[in-house]
Amino acid sequence: MALFIILGICLSCLSFIFLWNQHHGKGKLPPGPTPFPVVGNILQIVTKNIIKSLNMLAGEYGPVFTVYLGMKPTVVLHGYEVLKEALIDRGDEFSGKTQSSILSKVNQGLGIVFSNGETWKQTRRFSLTVLRSMGMGKKTIEDRIQQEALCLVKELRKNNGSPCDPDFLLACVPCNVISAVIFQHRFDYNDDTFKGLMNNFHRSIEILASAWIQLCSAFPVLYCLPGSHNEFFKISTEIKEFILKEIKRHQETLNLSSPQDFIDCFLIKIEKEKHNKNSEFTMENLVITIFDLFSAGTETTSTTMKYGLLFLLKHPEVTAKIREEIEQVIGRHRSPCMQDKNHMPYTNAVLHEIQRCIDLVPIPLPRETTQDVEFRGYHIPKGTRVMICLTSVLNDDKEFPHPEKFDPGHFLDERGNFKKSDYFMAFSAGRRACIGEGLAFMELFLTLTSILQHFTLKPLVNPEDIDTTPVQNGLLSLPPSYELCFIPV
Ligand code: HEM
Ligand SMILES: *[C@@H]1O[C@H](CO)[C@@H](O)[C@H](O)[C@H]1NC(C)=O
Secondary structure: OOOHHHHHHHHHHHHHHHHHHHHHHHOOOOOOOOOOOOOOHHHHOOOOOOOHHHHHHHHOOOEEEEEEEEEEEEEEEEOOOHHHHHHHHOOOOEEOOOOHHHHHHHHOOOOOOOOEEEEEHHHHHHHHHHHHHHOOOOOHHHHHHHHHHHHHHHHHOOOOOOOOOOOOHHHHHHHHHHHHHHHHOOOOOHHHHHHHHHHHHHHHHHHOOHHHHHHHHHHHHHHHHHHEEEHHHHHHHHHHHHHHHHHHHHHHOOOOOOOOOHHHHHHHHHHHHHOOOOOOOOHHHHHHHHHHHHHHHHHHHHHHHHHHHHHHHHHHHHHHHHHHHHHHHHHOOOOHHHHHHHOOOHHHHHHHHHHHHHHHOOOOOOOEEEOOOOOOOEEEEEOOEEEEEHHHHOOOOOOOOOOOOHHHHEEEOOOOOOOOOOOOOOOOOOOOOOOOOHHHHHHHHHHHHHHHHEEEEEEEOOHHOOOOOOOEEOEEEEEOOEEEEEEOO
């Protein structure tokens, strides 16, 4: 027992000296609060509302500061000017992704979301090209989303206007859109495989966002204990097996001269590069890339739609104006299409304002510097963790007066035209920005206009009483759960 105590004291002293050196030595990291031994600043930051804590620290130390999550320093970037400089002007230096241990175990450095270097560059470029070229083929991504929106409307009709929680159905839409793009087919909403798949993705995001996993990535020794990370590995294996089955099916029917979907394109690329021993295009990378597209593209989009509907319920005057635009531009008898967006500035502004207000990814998964960086008079060594506060840009009160208010006027000029803003960083910015922005916005526009074309939204409580405060879960801002009635028009 005594031995343990002595050991503990020694360890604390050592780590304190280590931190003190890093903090005040020649490194010249940006300033920040003094870290405690071993835990660093975790108790000051994570135990409270992390966004608020970081805002307060930015007020105290300026837009670039250092905090310690455990023993390792993390540089925090706050505010538009700093984010623009780091992400856009000096995109390369800040484009690394931290290998937070649980995900690197599953992703093995492959795919897009957690990869780095050449693997990341080539996989990202290839995926973007395929997504773009599929926008132009015989059956475009737009067609696929329109078809999905119609299925959703049909399903919502079955409720006959009785109260329902839109969670499940809205989660189906983006999952099916990605399935259509990657597998060439959608699933029936009652399909058991589909339900299992969605459940798995949902659960894995939940685990990822849990305090336990965040603690584990600060203190990797904890992985030796039992805990939800083991469930995460089991789920990941199940998802990978499902993806492999789809790939096998594609291999059997592949026609090299007419690729039908993402998998076909990737298989052809593997074939073309089969003599290159260092090719990034391997079967393992295909599996992880698909895994990434699903995990990055489903929960994000469905949460935005679900949260968006809640804002529309709370602001019936806004919803009425969208409906007016739908009547004028689309009418009742055809599906909405992306061309319509140019004639619907108000609807466009509302969708941007929804994304700004819900602040879905306040602080994306940590980056890391790819080389030693001299930034604003500080020295940030290669491999330092970097957190970017997108939330600080979306809530900038000079660009968006009264940022806490839901006001589509934030994206409209005096004449009612749509007004773009460089501060709209809901999809981040620069080299590592979301590759699904176009796809996601298409889904939001086509799905929400289709819903409003066919239904009136009726809340179960007074609109003023609707609470839109997010249920923070550490990774995504989630809306509180709610019910509503879809009354057919
Ligand atoms: C409303 C929906 C969405 C939002 C708000 C969103 C937001 C984001 C954000 C904030 C990032 C992190 C960027 C960074 O680290 O700086 C990201 C990355 C990413 N997103 Fe999305 N996203 C959405 C939908 C999608 C969809 C539909 C796809 C699928 C095609 C997708 C694929 C990705 C990928 C692959 C990355 C990683 C990019 C990289 O590391 O190079 N996202 N997204
Ligand atoms: C492969 O696709 C090409 C082009 O669409 C088509 O002409 C050809 O018949 C297809 N081959 C097979 C075996 O289906």
